[in-house]
């Protein structure tokens with residue numbers, strides 16, 4: 001089969017399409033004929049090898065241990081392992097090729113990819129392969145971090161970075177659950193944020209949300225461009241703050257550790273500050289998260305917006321466009 005191959009960390013321009021063997025399928029895995037796969041910030045992290053600490057977290061110290069990038073996929077089941085019960089050849093599925101939460105190449109930038117059964121769900125007929133492929137990793141990180149019991153009818157939410165991969169899903173999910181949503185993003189993206197359903201939009205080039213008089217039950221902060229102390233000002237006394245974190249393709253965050261020190265500080269602070277506590281809601285398993293995303297896609301609550309699609313052979317150009325081209329919506333590869 002053909003797959004995008006990464007020999008070393010660095011520029012995405014080094015990525016090449018090559019002939020490689022089809023992946024073998026483990027007992028609990030599904031072999032998927034990939035039709036679409038998404039390009040997202042974590043793909044950039046592993047291709048560039050930055051922050052350097054990720055190389056020590058399973059990605060490969062000197063060079064990528066797993067040579068084929070990509071984690072999100074949508075496609076058609078080709079074969080299943082011996083213990084797989086939920087899928088069979090011919091099913092249309094979408095999901096993540098990585099197990100649990102890890103920071104490494106996942107093999108999705110290929111004609112065929114193996115994915116654990118728990119990371120897949122059936123693709124609703126109402127969404128395209130491209131749309132479905134835009135959802136898994138961003139959706140999983142969102143659902144892992146979202147205190148679900150805070151997203152309820154009448155709750156007031158602010159999503160900072162509302163037009164991005166994670167933010168767009170946060171806005172739509174919160175609206176589907178009856179919350180009042182304020183979305184913050186760049187001037188160019190505010191029409192999209194309105195179209196996603198946000199009740200109010202703020203332009204981060206003009207408004208500093210941390211200086212407004214509004215108070216929120218939940219702030220979902222993707223770019224993390226304000227210190228927590230400033231964000232806390234706009235929380236209700238029992239409100240919650242969730243940082244997703246974004247290194248802005250190496251422009252922010254440290255070369256070696258990225259945003260990890262900031263997450264560490266918040267984790268320590270959460271022992272003392274209730275606005276940082278999870279507030280009793282359990283984090284979903286990946287299977288549960290994928291089923292939640294499937295249900296929202298099927299119900300029409302989530303409509304992924306695609307900015308551009310590229311063929312697999314132009315994976316490098318697609319990653320470059322993600323990092324430097326200011327896309328409005330998701331960037332997707334088709335295989």
Ligand SMILES: NC(=O)c1ccc[n+]([C@@H]2O[C@H](COP(=O)([O-])OP(=O)(O)OC[C@H]3O[C@@H](n4cnc5c(N)ncnc54)[C@H](OP(=O)(O)O)[C@@H]3O)[C@@H](O)[C@H]2O)c1
Nearest residue numbers: 040041137138141161164165166185186204223225245246
């Ligand atoms: N997407 C995924 O599948 C995924 C999966 C796992 C983890 N993550 C992590 O989650 C983080 C977010 O990913 P993402 O896909 O949502 O990124 P994204 O698509 O780049 O979205 C970030 C959004 O924040 C906006 N933004 C930048 N600076 C801002 C500011 N000062 N105030 C308000 N908004 C600002 C960006 O707009 P501009 O055009 O102005 O920059 C962009 O619309 C990344 O760090 C990534 O590692 C993402």
